[in-house]
Amino acid sequence: MPLSLFLVQMLNGLQFGLILFLIAAGLTLVFGVMDFINLAHGVQYMVGAYLAAMFTALTGNFLFGLLLALPTALAFGLFLEVLIFRKLYERDHLDQVLATFGVIITLNEAVKILWGAAPLSVPVPEILSGSIPLIGGLRYPIYRIAIIVAGLAVGLLLYILVNRTKVGMLVRAGASNAPMVAALGVNIRLLFTFVFGFGAMLAGFAGAMVTPILSVEPGMGDNVLILAFVVIVIGGIGSVRGAFLAALLIGVVDTLGRFMAPMLLSAILDPSTASQTGRAIAPMLIYVLMAVTLCIRPAGLFPAKR
């Protein structure tokens, strides 16, 4: 296989993984601290994308669109928290799953009513358009590089925030033993609202960042939500570090799998069967990966709870 093509796929995998990380980080912290399973987290990603698309169209500038979308996504997340999610913390997981499932149904439809069922597209910002040359004559779009850089920057920021600040210390403590932290006099509700809003904004940021490369459509959050679940299950619930590594792993395995499975199979099968079988197997790879991880370590790679 040509090395440059492999490199392009690796970069695509990295970019996809970092987007997944932005979504999974909030999900894993919310679950880790409050034991709250939020299916509607993927909706935040969709809302972020729609807000970015709307504000970009209004201002005519992607950067302004992004800057306006972030606080709006944050506000929307906090609005949902106050209106619905707060009532669910004391409930069992089944109720949480169902109620947040209801939120998904409602918001997917609301988005369809507000912006129509047809996918929206957002142009790549002028300054980040074009591509840079890689080895072997292949080129790679600058915008995707920008996503990788932004993702890594947010990852670093989160690392510092979680590991080097007082709030981060409380979040880590909350993830490993919330009742104890509350008993020590920390307002765990306030801490949680903070974590929740931050997670919602990160998911919104991920949604806004992908608008120039993916179509913005109702239900776009559903699939990434399930992938984010796979990520946090592999990474260990409550662990940001685990989410980061697992997200990159999933991103790379999924992207390379789709690309390489048909190619590898063509060595043993005839081309048309190989491409068909390859396309059938590739989407299953990450779930197999998850199953294997759980067989070896049922609580994920870096469990936060002991």
Added chain:
Amino acid sequence: MTDAARPVEQSVPAAAPASLRRIMVPIVVFAGLAIAPWIAQFGTESFILSLLTRVMVLGLAALSLDLLIGYAGLVSFGQAAFIGIGAYAVGILASHGINGIALQTAAALAASAIFAAITGAISLRTRGVYFIMITLAFGQMLFFLATSLAAYGGDDGMTLPSRSLFLGYDLLDSDRALYYVAFVTLGLVYLACRMLVASRFGRVLRGARQNPVRMQAIGFSPYRYQLVLYIIAGMIAALAGVLLANTSEFVSPATMSWQRSGDLIFMVVLGGMGSLHGAILGAIVFLLAEEVLAGFTEHWHIIFGPLLILCVLYIRGGITPLIERTRP
């Protein structure tokens, strides 16, 4: 989660009427379904029959999920995958010219049992939320597998050449016959499940749900019982899939979308967990509400979603306990 079972034993003086009402609910439900085709002939018969057949088929799937959620505390978010296995068994075999319902059903049951055994063996090693997420992920795995089956319609799904044949005869072509096949299947499975949950097997599972450590201490391994239950539930849902494919004469990955799994959980919770007939009642209310709302507006989800949230927040325990508790 234990709320559903509790209210019944509370008041001793009202015990007799309460238990009577408990038997009345399934009797009324099944009697209503039995005479529905007779009433349907005064309306748009084919529409009512196909709607009610769908209700019973999804009721069957919800029943299988109630075994898991209501009796073993296993919240599976991937039950629709098994409906998909059943539907695709019919679709794939039919596209190769194998139309007999017996063979199709056998294939569906075998495939679902194998899939349940493998995924259940892995999923049941985990607890709580991990279990929810893993069953969801396995469901998605199968969903994406179905979308990539280009030979069998891929994303778009495939239309069946005809309904399944019974011993070579096209008996199921009549909507009324299909209705009664679904009705009898639902009734038999309901009775079998009743016996199952009342048996020693069912008592072990309920014990394991309430206190797994104690069950292990007295010599039971809950894991094995749960795995067997998971396989049984999967096979029942696959049976529902066989019927669903025949009802709609169409098979597509949407049959096993994760939203369908969510709908099934809602039916179980809406009807009342851990009563079996509650799941059927939940399916009836769910699908009729869907039908009524869809008649008002194409954006019926915008009403349905908030209703779902309100039900979860304010109707705890579901409909069945409400009926059983109501004093005449």
